[in-house]
Amino acid sequence: MTTTTDKPLRNGVDTAALFATIDAVKGDPEIAKFRFRATNSWVSGTHNQSTIYGFYGAEQEMLHQATWTFDADHPAVLTGQDNGPTPAEYLLHALAACLVSGLANIAAARNVTLTEVTATVEGDIDLLGILGLSDEVRNGFEQIRVAFTVRGDDADKLKEVVEQSRQRSAVFDVITNGVPVSIEVDAG
Amino acid sequence: MTTTTDKPLRNGVDTAALFATIDAVKGDPEIAKFRFRATNSWVSGTHNQSTIYGFYGAEQEMLHQATWTFDADHPAVLTGQDNGPTPAEYLLHALAACLVSGLANIAAARNVTLTEVTATVEGDIDLLGILGLSDEVRNGFEQIRVAFTVRGDDADKLKEVVEQSRQRSAVFDVITNGVPVSIEVDAG
Numbered sequence: 001m002t003t004t005t006d007k008p009l010r011n012g013v014d015t016a017a018l019f020a021t022i023d024a025v026k027g028d029p030e031i032a033k034f035r036f037r038a039t040n041s042w043v044s045g046t047h048n049q050s051t052i053y054g055f056y057g058a059e060q061e062m063l064h065q066a067t068w069t070f071d072a073d074h075p076a077v078l079t080g081q082d083n084g085p086t087p088a089e090y091l092l093h094a095l096a097a098c099l100v101s102g103l104a105n106i107a108a109a110r111n112v113t114l115t116e117v118t119a120t121v122e123g124d125i126d127l128l129g130i131l132g133l134s135d136e137v138r139n140g141f142e143q144i145r146v147a148f149t150v151r152g153d154d155a156d157k158l159k160e161v162v163e164q165s166r167q168r169s170a171v172f173d174v175i176t177n178g179v180p181v182s183i184e185v186d187a188g
Numbered sequence: 189m190t191t192t193t194d195k196p197l198r199n200g201v202d203t204a205a206l207f208a209t210i211d212a213v214k215g216d217p218e219i220a221k222f223r224f225r226a227t228n229s230w231v232s233g234t235h236n237q238s239t240i241y242g243f244y245g246a247e248q249e250m251l252h253q254a255t256w257t258f259d260a261d262h263p264a265v266l267t268g269q270d271n272g273p274t275p276a277e278y279l280l281h282a283l284a285a286c287l288v289s290g291l292a293n294i295a296a297a298r299n300v301t302l303t304e305v306t307a308t309v310e311g312d313i314d315l316l317g318i319l320g321l322s323d324e325v326r327n328g329f330e331q332i333r334v335a336f337t338v339r340g341d342d343a344d345k346l347k348e349v350v351e352q353s354r355q356r357s358a359v360f361d362v363i364t365n366g367v368p369v370s371i372e373v374d375a376g
Contacts, residue, residue, distance in 0.1 A: 048305075105233075105267070118228065151375075
């Protein structure tokens with residue numbers, strides 16, 4: 001779905017490849033169906049590790065260029081060993097990364113130059129929920145805030161690019177609108 | 189909120205500390221209010237990097253024992269350089285890790301022994317949404333499936349522990365029910 005190009009990259013985005021991908025999908029919508037995966041293995045206590053390497057897309061099984069592993073744990077204050085971020089922090093990272101990746105693509109497609117983008121994502125959670133101490137407090141974040149700093153072209157163009165990124169972010173959609181999750185268990 | 193104990197750990201969980209934490213929160217619900225963060229910086233194209241180190245909890249600013257950074261990118265087939273997993277894959281990892289961390293705590297609290305836990309999380313996404321090629325396809329995952337393998341005590345106890353983990357998972361709640369996300373932009 002990518003092509004080579006002699007044109008210079010904008011914001012590090014190969015816009016020719018980006019538009020070629022969109023054209024390819026228009027010609028065959030099946031190649032747009034992707035399936036992503038992560039496999040997590042328990043280590044000890046609240047410490048566990050996920051592996052990410054294979055996914056399905058463009059009508060075939062594909063592999064990332066590397067196999068990545070990520071440790072998750074609780075900090076000591078939450079009775080863990082702090083071997084990695086909490087799962088909830090990884091969720092905030094996923095949201096930040098999705099908005100920033102999309103922003104870079106959208107800016108390039110609109111000929112908007114970026115010089116700096118940072119996004120700080122913060123989520124408020126009251127542990128009375130997951131500790132089972134209140135029926136009125138939810139388990140997850142009660143609210144999430146994203147603070148963007150974007151530098152480059154004029155402010156209005158940059159704000160429009162952020163807004164379009166919000167409107168086309170996969171993770172923003174999942175986190176704000178929710179997704180059905182089914183669970184199967186092989187126990188014994 | 190943690191205490192030392194001479195009792196052996198179950199599943200690597202310090203259950204005495206876990207119950208002490210719950211008692212401490214009962215005595216002062218303010219200490220249960222946490223605020224987690226991730227800060228993401230754009231690198232180039234769809235490549236960006238999040239940093240996780242500080243959080244608020246137990247009525248104070250706290251630091252993890254290390255500063256962690258995580259690269260996110262798109263694979264070549266999605267016009268990226270594959271410098272890290274996609275943001276959507278990090279979201280799946282967050283869900284898997286949250287369910288497994290909670291499961292280990294719950295099993296320990298119930299005196300259920302674990303010998304092995306793995307959770308494979310898979311999400312279906314149709315990129316017609318984020319590419320702006322269909323108004324009927326959502327941007328995010330259409331559905332997510334979790335497949336658990338749990339070994340240890342008898343199957344019924346293990347299944348109950350998985351079910352309780354689902355009922356008390358912060359990330360499962362966020363992903364299935366959604367959370368309001370606000371965005372502020374400093375552009376220029």
